[in-house]
Amino acid sequence: MYKKILVTSALLATLAPAAAFAQSGGAAAGAATGAVGGAIVGGPVGAAVGGVTGAIVGGIAxxxxxxxxxxxxxxxxxxxxxxxxxxxxxxxxxxxxxxxxxxxxxxxxxxxxxxxxxxxxxxxxxxxxxxxxxx
Structure with a gap:
């Protein structure tokens, strides 16, 4: 369990620059970043929720x-x-x-x-x- 949390944390830290890019990349970049982050944390369901949330955060394309x-x-x-x-x-x-x-x-x-x-x-x-x- 600890190893899974450690790996997830490392991957999310790697995605932080991509999340910052979502502001300039619009909804598509936000959706992609959210889906990847959601998949890491919550598997397929997390990817779906993260993609929708990321698209909202992405703003106008x-x-x-x-x-x-x-x-x-x-x-x-x-x-x-x-x-x-x-x-x-x-x-x-x-x-x-x-x-x-x-x-x-x-x-x-x-x-x-x-x-x-x-x-x-x-x-x-x-x-x-x-x-x-x-x-």
């Missing part, structure tokens, strides 16, 4: 980013002025930021978008944490 930026522009969403760096993991303030539904075609159910310092971002609504910066 790279090939859809220009289309999404254009969509946001057509919505005339006002930009919130943020004094900190606009980056993944930054937590937006409780008041003053307006969040909008992401259209279903972008496959990021459960997230909202807003514009911060003229840059569209995806946000996890319950934590107000930026999960993807759309450049």
């Amino acid at each position: 790279d090939q859809q980013k220009p289309e999404f930026r254009q969509y946001v522009t057509t919505q005339s969403v006002p930009s919130y002025t943020y004094k900190e760096e606009v980056r993944v993991g930054a937590v937006l303030p409780e008041s003053g930021v307006v969040y909008h539904e992401v259209p279903a075609q972008y496959n990021v159910k459960g997230y909202r978008y807003t514009v911060v310092n003229d840059t569209p971002v995806l946000v996890e609504p319950s934590t107000r944490k930026i999960v993807q910066v759309i450049r």
Whole structure:
């Protein structure tokens, strides 16, 4: 049992850089990373759950980013002025930021978008944490 935990830990540590890449690689990279991590920990069922979770974390796919930026522009969403760096993991303030539904075609159910310092971002609504910066 100890050996299995040790091997699993080593493999997950190896996957950490791939998980970081999932932010820039979009949903496909997130799904792949999640499936591999899930398979290591939970076998076939873990791979299925990890793949779905990874796809959610992956955000908007790279090939859809220009289309999404254009969509946001057509919505005339006002930009919130943020004094900190606009980056993944930054937590937006409780008041003053307006969040909008992401259209279903972008496959990021459960997230909202807003514009911060003229840059569209995806946000996890319950934590107000930026999960993807759309450049």
